[in-house]
Amino acid sequence: MYEVVHSTLGRYRIRVPRLADDLQFAEAVSNLLESLQFVKEVRINSAASSVVVDCKASAARDSTSHSKIQEVILSCIEQASYTKQANDSDSKQTATDSFDDLDQIPEVNQWKDLGMPLLSFTLAMMAAPLEVPPLIVGTAIAGAALPWFNRAADSLIKHRHPNIDLLDSVWMTMQTLQGQYIAPALKTSLVEIRRSFRGQGEKSREQKAWDLLDCLNQDVLVERDNVELSLKASELEVGDCIKVSTGDFIPVDGVIISGAGLIDCYHLTRKATPVHCGAGKKVYASSILLEGELFIEVKRTLDNTRIGLVANIMQTEPVYDTQIGLHQAEFVKNAILPTLLLGGTIFAATGNLGAAISPFQFDFGSGIPISISTTFLTALTYATENGVYIRSGRALEVLSQMDTLVIDESVLMYLHAIGSDVTGVINALQQQGISIYIVSYNLNQQIALHPDYILSEANPQKHLNLVRGLQHQGRTVAVLQDRYNYKPEFKIGDVSISIARNESVAEETADVVLLDSQLWGLIYGIAIAKKAMQVVYENTATIVVPNLMMQIGGGMVLGINPVWNVIVNNSSAFIAEFINSARTDFDSIPAPASLSCYKQQKKPSMLAIAPGSAELALPVTIGSERWRHAT
Known part of the structure; x- marks a missing residue:
């Protein structure tokens, strides 16, 4: 059991x-x-x-x-x-x-499931030279294709509509009845191999997550009340001071109080070059101290560390809630019967069964779902490793589309208090075409900004009305809020963003959490999200274009051997899933600290906000000084 x-x-x-x-x-x-x-x-x-x-x-x-x-x-x-x-x-x-009805989650197999497909392919290859009876070959192919038949029947009986497996089942049946044994046997083998690679990757990813979490719960030396204790990492509290010596694994996210050393951060950054760190520098769980001795103030432990959040993403795979995935799955669902009708029409007009069933191999089902699941999972883990915790594929998708940001004034005040360059970030967001609105709850705070961009003397209902009004204009709205300033159930906007404090990240209810308490992380998160969507579209083209050319031009017009259709179909899907998606070059996205246009200016600069012809300005220094207006 x-x-x-x-x-x-x-x-x-x-x-x-x-x-x-x-x-x-x-x-x-x-x-x-x-x-x-x-x-x-x-x-x-x-x-x-x-x-x-x-x-x-x-x-x-x-x-x-x-x-x-x-x-x-x-x-x-x-x-x-x-x-x-x-x-x-x-x-x-x-x-x-x-949700299951839309078949968004790709099938996974184990290597042991390859037995029947490989047997059917072997028999198909040997059928002619060894004169293997057609009944034996056909039975082997039917056995290998049995999962397709079962899923097709289950969809018809349980959900009362056909799925993509019905097209594959009909295609394999027709090819086998025509004596074309190699094509359907090759299809079952290649598809099951892809699913086995997928299953192996999932198993490896989950095991890696558990290994990481195990390392985070090791014994560590802690100084409490001038007494050195040996405790489990799970017993540490925010503010504790731990001692890390040469060769030790750092089990927490924290800040170096004293000492210096050479740190290997490969588990988190995937970069092999060690980094020299001293007092005041941040360190992250999963790093290894190669040389030196460090005293570290604990900021986050276990699941709240960057690597702990990454492990959670690996385990839960929160990537199947996207609108693009739902739309594609709905398209697949609605395309089955028209495709069957197209095949019947072609056969009635030409009497060519091969051309008639060629459209059944259109790769409706593999493109976007596979690209989403792999690309988005890579993007979510990469973003979290670099300080931007994005909870789901849906949040990543919306982040890539956002064109409006509504900011709670209390967040700006907090960011100013900790020295964050708010003006530079807002300026960079505007340069990307993102409109900025600020909400003020402080009745005594004088904010001399254009009324088109400021909601003064606000309350939760006015805040909600502003966001809904922007959404009714067709905008994709992100809301940057302080979780201490609103109720968790009052969640508004298309995507919510919060600044992480030193407490548990699990207490944050926002879709996107900026782990470093720096607004520059939002710029970085948007760049990662847009890169992920770009890869999704590239992978879709990688699959759709060759398939259309092969199925229409090759199968329906030129009558190319269906074996080539199978090869093109599976090889393009393999490239999209295991090469393009898994190896997405997110490292090519410059980190905010290295962007020249993001460098903090030495003197206060003005932020221009232009509603129509009006220009407004916000000084760098906010919080201790009043907001000022300039035209």
């Missing part, structure tokens, strides 16, 4: 095969585990058939509680196996069914 894959104090991962295809069971497991008082978070990964349980720090103190907690968790899984889902989950279940 289950297998305990990994367990440490406070964190458990259990593989449960039934989670892969039983949504009611998965929700029952989640509900039962979340009802336990000692549980902090439950994450179900259906693709990996696993559940991850994080416990509160107070519940994970010793090995005795560790064994008892694990026992309770496993009993909940057993109980869920025979507990029916409550009626109040119907609406959520319907939404989940609708």
Whole structure:
């Protein structure tokens, strides 16, 4: 029923095969585990058939509680196996069914699943020289294609509409009946190989995440009340001072108080060159001190560190909620019957079965979903490694499209207080065509800005009205807010942004969290998001263009052997998924600190905001001085 894959104090991962295809069971497991008082978070990964349980720090103190907690968790899984889902989950279940109905999540396999496809391909290749009976070859191909037939039938019966597997099933059946054995056998082999690579990558990524999290919970020397203690990293508190010696793994994000050393940051930055750091410099969990000795003030621990957030993204893969993915999946859903009709029309007009079924190989289903899942996952992890925590693919997608930024004045005051270059960032955003609006809640604060760009004496309702008004104009609005200045349920805008403080990042409810408390991270995040969308479109073209040329020009007009159609179809998808997407060159995006146009000016400069013909200005120094107006 289950297998305990990994367990440490406070964190458990259990593989449960039934989670892969039983949504009611998965929700029952989640509900039962979340009802336990000692549980902090439950994450179900259906693709990996696993559940991850994080416990509160107070519940994970010793090995005795560790064994008892694990026992309770496993009993909940057993109980869920025979507990029916409550009626109040119907609406959520319907939404989940609708999500699955769109076939956005790419299929994954294990290498062991290649047996039948490779056998069918071998028999197809040997059919002519060894005179293998057609019945044997056809049976092997049917066995290899059985997953396609099952998914096609399931979609028709369960969801009452055809899916892309129906086209593939018809194409393989027709080719086999014509005696074209190699093409369908090659298709099943290549597709299953791609899915196995995908499954291996997913398994490797999840294991890497667990390895990273294990390293973050090691023993560390802590100085409290002038006494040196050895504690688990999970027991550290913000403000603690830890000692790191040569060869030690740095388990926290923090700031060097004293000492100096040579640090290897490869796990986080993927750059092999060590960095020399001294007092005042920031260091991040997963780094290794190669030389020297450091005393570090703790800022974030465990899941709140950059590498901890990256590990969470690797495990949960929050990339299947994008509008572009939904639209593509809806297009696929609506294109099945017209494609079947097109094939029937061609056959009626020409009597050429090969030309008639060639459109069935149009790569509707592989392009955008695969490109999104791989590219967006790479983008989310890269952004987090570099200080911009983007929670989901949807947030990344909206960030790439934003053209308006509404800023809470309290955020500007906080950024000014910590020395952030607010004016330079706003100026850079405007140069990108992004409109800036500022909301002031302080009735006593005099802000001499143009009324078109300032909402004074604001309240939450006025704030909401401003954002909705901008959205009604067709704008994509990002809202930069201080989580201390608004209620979590009052979440407005197309994407919400917050500045992380030294507290838990988990307490932030925004879609985008700037981990370094610097507004320049927003510029960087936007650049990463736009690069990701560019790669998605490039990959779509990489798949669609060769397929159209081969299926229409080659299959329908020239009558090229269908084997070439299969090769073009799968090779283009392989390039898009495993080469372009996984190796997206985000390193080519200059970090804000290295951009000459982003350098902070030595003297106060004015920020021009132009509504029509009016020009407004905002001095660099804000907070301690009043806002000033200039034309």
